[in-house]
Amino acid sequence: MLAECLSQQLGYRCIDRDVIVEKAAGYGASQRDIRDALDRPPTFWDRFKHTKYVYLALVQAALTAEVCEGNCVYHGNAGHLLLRGVSHVVRTRIIAPVSFRLAIVQDRLKMNQDDALAYIQKMDQDRRKWTEYLYGVDWGDPILYDMVVNLEHLDIRQACDVIAIAARQRCFQETAESRAAMYDLALASRVRSAIVTTPETATAEVEVTAKDGLITVKGKVPKQVQADSLGKVVRAVPGVISVDLDVFTDVEA
Numbered sequence: 001m002l003a004e005c006l007s008q009q010l011g012y013r014c015i016d017r018d019v020i021v022e023k024a025a026g027y028g029a030s031q032r033d034i035r036d037a038l039d040r041p042p043t044f045w046d047r048f049k050h051t052k053y054v055y056l057a058l059v060q061a062a063l064t065a066e067v068c069e070g071n072c073v074y075h076g077n078a079g080h081l082l083l084r085g086v087s088h089v090v091r092t093r094i095i096a097p098v099s100f101r102l103a104i105v106q107d108r109l110k111m112n113q114d115d116a117l118a119y120i121q122k123m124d125q126d127r128r129k130w131t132e133y134l135y136g137v138d139w140g141d142p143i144l145y146d147m148v149v150n151l152e153h154l155d156i157r158q159a160c161d162v163i164a165i166a167a168r169q170r171c172f173q174e175t176a177e178s179r180a181a182m183y184d185l186a187l188a189s190r191v192r193s194a195i196v197t198t199p200e201t202a203t204a205e206v207e208v209t210a211k212d213g214l215i216t217v218k219g220k221v222p223k224q225v226q227a228d229s230l231g232k233v234v235r236a237v238p239g240v241i242s243v244d245l246d247v248f249t250d251v252e253a
Contacts, residue, residue: 003075005160017076023062054196061193064186086182088174096151184210200229213241
């Protein structure tokens with residue numbers, strides 16, 4: 001409700017997780033598998049670490065592609081962590097008293113109070129584990145957000161007004177530098193998605209950064225992944241001007 005209200009007030013597109021999952025699936029994975037990757041707790045994905053890496057790469061590529069198309073309000077899993085380094089992204093966390101959340105869950109999922117409380121606690125626990133596992137950060141750490149809005153005394157419309165006022169502040173306006181940072185992040189994400197969806201390089205887990213068309217690839221790769229193949233895949237991505245490979249072979253792979 002809040003995301004829709006905010007998109008209407010600002011005149012931005014409203015994007016939810018389903019949109020991103022559908023777009024990410026366009027790279028060759030199934031929507032169901034991607035949703036599982038986002039929802040399953042770390043204890044499950046410990047057995048499939050590379051699969052987790054692949055799906056995260058696809059989700060980030062899909063999200064950055066959407067954001068590059070123009071202003072939007074995104075509500076979904078850890079979007080603020082997938083768009084790190086872009087200053088015109090207003091990273092907002094919404095919190096509310098348990099009583100408020102219980103009422104919503106009971107209404108939407110038709111649960112009794114005890115089941116609704118258990119659902120909320122599990123959801124919070126899984127989200128905290130998920131973000132710590134993927135990003136090494138505490139999901140609840142306020143330093144990860146530009147603002148935290150508490151719905152204890154604000155209704156949806158008032159919370160929408162507060163966030164909209166913040167979004168219009170000069171510090172969150174797009175600049176040439178922040179636009180370049182967004183395009184660099186999007187290009188790096190496209191490169192990483194190309195690496196994980198190309199059979200010759202699909203087993204590589206590397207760090208990819210971009211700066212004005214220069215792609216830097218760092219990390220350890222399995223012995224079956226040849227540097228020449230990796231460089232060829234990277235150079236084929238539209239927007240790549242030059243490539244700096246700083247990779248070494250995992251002799252134990």
